[in-house]
Amino acid sequence: MLGEEVFRTEAVPAAERLAYWAERMAQTHAPLSLSSDHARDFRASQRVLDLGAVSMWPATIQQVVYRRTPKLIRQSDPDVYHLSLVVDGTGIGRWDDQEVVYRPSDLAINDSARPWEICSGAAPVTSVGLEVPKALLPLPRNMAGHTVPRWAPAREGIGALLAQFLTQLCADTTPYQPSDGPRLGTVLTDLVAALFAQTLETGDALVPEARRRTLILRIKHFIQEHLHDPGLTPADVAAAHHISISYLHGLFQDEEATVAAWIRLRRLEAARRNLTDPALRTTPIHAIATRWGFPRAGCFTRAFRAAYGVPPSDYRHQELASTQAPASPQED
Incomplete structure (x- = not known):
C-alpha cells in the first residue's frame, strides 16, 4: 500500500483547530491566511499520499476562506501549481482579474506565486488536492506563468482522465507499493501538463515523451469506456x-x-x-x-x-x- 498520513483537527483542542489547519496548509501547499465562521471549533480532515515530489491530499473541510497574499508570497513560495478536484460542495475563487465559481466535478487551479482567495460554501467541502512542482511539468517554462487556467472541467477530455485517476487512487491504494509513488506522481504530472496544454491550445508544447504517455492514458480510458x-x-x-x-x-x-x-x-x-x-x-x-x-x-x-x-x-x-x-x- 502507498504510504499515507491522516490528519484531523479534532486531534487538537477546539480553540487551536483553525491555526492547526493553517499549519497543515503551509506544509501541504503554501503559507495561507485563514478565516472561518467555525473558528472556535473548526473541523477538517486530510489524507496525504506519498507520491514522491508530487503531493496528493483528499480533504473534507468546514466553511473557510483561504488567502494567498503578496506578503505571504514574498515570505515563501514553493513554486508549485495547486489543483483541487471538487467532489462535494462549492466555492468561489477570486483574483485581481477574475472570479470563478467551483462546483462538483470542477478542477480549481492556482499558482503559488500569484495572489488569490478561495471562499468555500456554507456546507462542508470534499476535494482532492494535488501539488505539482512547476519544475517537473514537461512544458516550456514561459508557457504557463500568468496564463494557467483558473478552472477546468473534469467531465470530459484530459480533465476527465485526471479526475478519474485521482478518484480511483483515493478510493483504493492497496494495489500499489510505496515504491510506486514516484511513478504515479509522474503520471499525474503528465496529465496536469496535458490539461494545461489543452486548455491553452498549445498541445504541441508538450515534450514528446509526455505526449506519448498522455496519449496512452487517453487510449486506455477510451477502451475502458x-x-x-x-x-x-x-x-x-x-x-x-x-x-x-x-x-x-x-x-x-x-x-x-x-x-x-x-x-x-x-x-x-x-x-x-x-x-x-x-x-x-x-x-x-x-x-x-x-x-x-x-x-x-x-x-x-x-x-x-x-x-x-x-x-x-x-x-x-x-x-x-x-x-x-x-x-x-x-x-x-
Missing part, C-alpha cells in the same frame, strides 16, 4: 484517436500486453468483479459476459478459464461461498 462493445478492435481504437494501427501497436510495446490482449484482459477483469458481487449473484453468467463484450458464452468460458484457471461458474461459486458469514452455532 467501450468494453461493452463486442466489435471493439485495435483498428477502432486507432481511428478514434486519429493514429495508424502500426503507431497504436508501437505505443503498447512497453505495456503489459498488446492492444487486443489489453482489451480482453480488461473485459475479463470487469466480468470477474461482477461474478464476485453478491448483489449480482442471481444475474446469469451469460448476461454478465454479454455486458462486457463477450456475446458467445463458449468463448467467454474458454477465455475466463485460461485467465483464472477455472470456469466462471466455479469461480463465482467459490468466491461467493468464501464471503458468506459463517452460520451462528446452535444452542444445545
